[in-house]
């Protein structure tokens with residue numbers, strides 16, 4: 001994939017500042033869904049339009065049937081930020097796919113970043129509530145059928161087949177990634193395919209990246225061009241150099257052909273961006289969540305431009 005390095009804000013709120021993107025060194029905007037207004041304005045200003053596409057996230061209050069089942073046989077505990085659904089809910093999955101198809105038919109984004117492509121949980125917090133899921137009868141049957149393992153309770157699965165269970169979940173998520181990537185590549189060839197990722201290293205929280213969220217870089221790599229971990233330092237109780245340490249650790253667990261592009265949080269701006277620009281392993285462009293804030297003052301615009309220049313330089317040296 002030969003694609004331009006992309007830098008810019010996440011969030012349609014930044015459209016109000018689109019005239020100043022070039023001054024800031026920004027050449028892209030990431031926004032939620034296939035947003036007509038965002039496409040129109042990006043096209044008019046020569047900005048790469050990138051869609052954040054919601055996969056496995058739903059309002060559990062209105063759709064309780066989508067709540068994954070925990071190891072105790074009950075729906076999992078969840079808060080307002082939870083992502084992930086029971087992946088045996090075929091109506092929901094069909095609807096999700098239809099949204100993607102409708103969007104691809106109408107728009108030609110520069111990139112599509114798949115969001116919430118995980119099993120259930122939430123990681124933007126220092127104290128995550130990690131729960132194994134989904135143990136509904138259909139998901140257990142799916143596990144038994146695809147692995148040939150005969151186990152019908154969470155206790156049996158977690159007690160005797162933990163590795164196979166984790167691998168199965170990762171393969172299931174990677175299967176959806178492959179399906180969505182196939183649709184994007186056939187309908188809109190050349191579109192960059194990204195995925196927002198749990199930002200934890202593979203060994204953190206007892207392997208929760210795979211064990212809980214079912215995100216395995218190696219399995220996702222054939223479908224995903226750009227991996228985007230959510231480096232929200234303040235929210236996650238991490239230091240401002242978290243992005244840099246992630247990037248510098250990434251060659252050990254991210255396949256060499258894959259690109260890593262951080263999304264940083266405006267709450268950590270500009271410290272985490274300045275740290276990121278100093279990483280020995282460069283980020284393949286950058287997104288800033290709540291990125292309208294970049295344009296708050298001439299000083300913060302200049303900071304963004306300087307970081308973009310520093311990162312670009314690493315790719316030309």
Ligand SMILES: [Zn+2]
Pocket residue numbers: 068069086087088134135136137138139
């Ligand atoms: Zn289920």
